[in-house]
Amino acid sequence: MTAAQPAAQPGAQPAAHPAAQPAAHPAAQPAPPTPVLARTRDELREARARLDDGDVAVVMTMGALHQGHATLIRQARAAHQHVVVTIFLNPLQFGPKEDLSRYPRTFDADLQICTDAGVDLVFAPTPDVVYPEGDPGVRISAGPLGDVLEGQSRPGHFDGMLTVVAKLMHLTRCSAAYFGQKDAQQLLLIRRMCRDLDFPVRVVSVPTVREPDGLAMSSRNTYLTPSDRETALCLSAALRAGAAAAGEGPSAVRRAARAVLVREPLALVDYLVLVHPDTLEDVPEWYRGEALLAVAGRVGTTRLIDNLPVLLGPDGGALETFSQP
Ligand code: AMP
Numbered sequence: 001m002t003a004a005q006p007a008a009q010p011g012a013q014p015a016a017h018p019a020a021q022p023a024a025h026p027a028a029q030p031a032p033p034t035p036v037l038a039r040t041r042d043e044l045r046e047a048r049a050r051l052d053d054g055d056v057a058v059v060m061t062m063g064a065l066h067q068g069h070a071t072l073i074r075q076a077r078a079a080h081q082h083v084v085v086t087i088f089l090n091p092l093q094f095g096p097k098e099d100l101s102r103y104p105r106t107f108d109a110d111l112q113i114c115t116d117a118g119v120d121l122v123f124a125p126t127p128d129v130v131y132p133e134g135d136p137g138v139r140i141s142a143g144p145l146g147d148v149l150e151g152q153s154r155p156g157h158f159d160g161m162l163t164v165v166a167k168l169m170h171l172t173r174c175s176a177a178y179f180g181q182k183d184a185q186q187l188l189l190i191r192r193m194c195r196d197l198d199f200p201v202r203v204v205s206v207p208t209v210r211e212p213d214g215l216a217m218s219s220r221n222t223y224l225t226p227s228d229r230e231t232a233l234c235l236s237a238a239l240r241a242g243a244a245a246a247g248e249g250p251s252a253v254r255r256a257a258r259a260v261l262v263r264e265p266l267a268l269v270d271y272l273v274l275v276h277p278d279t280l281e282d283v284p285e286w287y288r289g290e291a292l293l294a295v296a297g298r299v300g301t302t303r304l305i306d307n308l309p310v311l312l313g314p315d316g317g318a319l320e321t322f323s324q325p
Helices: 041-050 067-079 107-116 157-172 181-196 219-223 226-244 250-262
Strands: 036-038 056-061 082-087 121-123 176-180 202-206 267-275 289-299 302-312
Touching: 036 041, 041 121, 041 157, 056 067, 056 157, 067 082, 067 107, 067 176, 067 202, 082 107, 082 157, 107 121, 121 157, 157 181, 176 181, 181 202, 181 289, 181 302, 219 226, 219 302, 226 250, 226 267, 226 289, 226 302, 250 267, 250 289, 250 302
Parallel strands: 036 121, 056 082, 056 176, 082 121, 176 202
Antiparallel strands: 267 289, 289 302
C-alpha cells in the first residue's frame, strides 16, 4: 500500500485544462466545458477515441460525489492530459443485505462537480451496459487479502469490486487510476491486481479528505442523523488518539484508540486494528515502521470505515501517506 505518489511522471506536462489554471482575474476565467457524457459502450468508445493522447487518468466512483472525490479528480487533472470519471453503482460488490437500493443518487450534482473539476469524459453506465450478459461467471479473485477486515464483514465484496475495476480499466483504456486512502484495503487490492495480473495502469493514492471536525468524507455520511454524526466522530478521534501514542509501540496505539471507542457505546465497533500495510496482519509488539490503523463500525443504520497511516517508533505519529507503493 502506498502513499500518494507525486502525481506526474517525471517530465510529464501538467494538463492545460481551464479548470487547472489559476485565474489572474476571476472574472476572466472561462467556464470549464461540460464533460462529454457516455452512457453506452459505443458512446464511451467514440468519446475515448477523441482523447487521442495516451495519457488518460481515471477516477472511479459510485456517484454521490463530495470533496473527497473532487480532490482525486483535481489531482488527476493536474497531472494528466485527460481525466475520465466513471459513475457506476456496482451491484456485484454489494451483499444482499447491504445498501445498494438506498445508496444516494445525485447525478446532476455529480456532473456539476465533474464540470468544475475539469473532467473530459464521464462514463455513467447502467448495470446492463457493464454486465450485458448478467452477473459475470468469470471474476477477479481478491485472494486471502480480500477475506480479512472489510472482507470478513462483506463476503465477496472485493471480488466484485476488483471485477468492475478491471472492466473499467479496460473500457476506459486508462494509463493511470486514482483511488482514495480512505478505502485502504480496496487500494491495496487494486495495486495487487495491477501488479499480479500485469495491468499497464499506474495506481495513484490520495490521502483521506476530512470534514473540519475530522469525520472522513463519505457518500454514506448522508445517512447519518445529527446525533449519529456526533457519535461517528469517535472513529476519527480514536485514530488520532492511537496515532498520538505511536512513539510507545503497537499496544499503546491500540489501547489509546480503544479507550476513545469504549466511551461511545452508540458506535458498534466491528474492528479496530493496527496492521502491516502490505499484509494486513497485526503488527507485533517489537515492530517499528509504517502501519495502518483502521477502524470500522456501525453508527445508527450506517456502517462506516476510517483509517490512518501511522509511523511506529521514537518519532512516531500520524502520516499523511505511506512512503512506498
Ligand atoms: P466511492 O464513490 O465511495 O466508491 O469512492 C470513489 C473513490 O473516491 C475511491 O477511490 C475512494 O477511496 C475515494 N474516496 C471516497 N471518499 C474519500 C475521501 N474522504 N477522501 C479521499 N478519497 C475518497
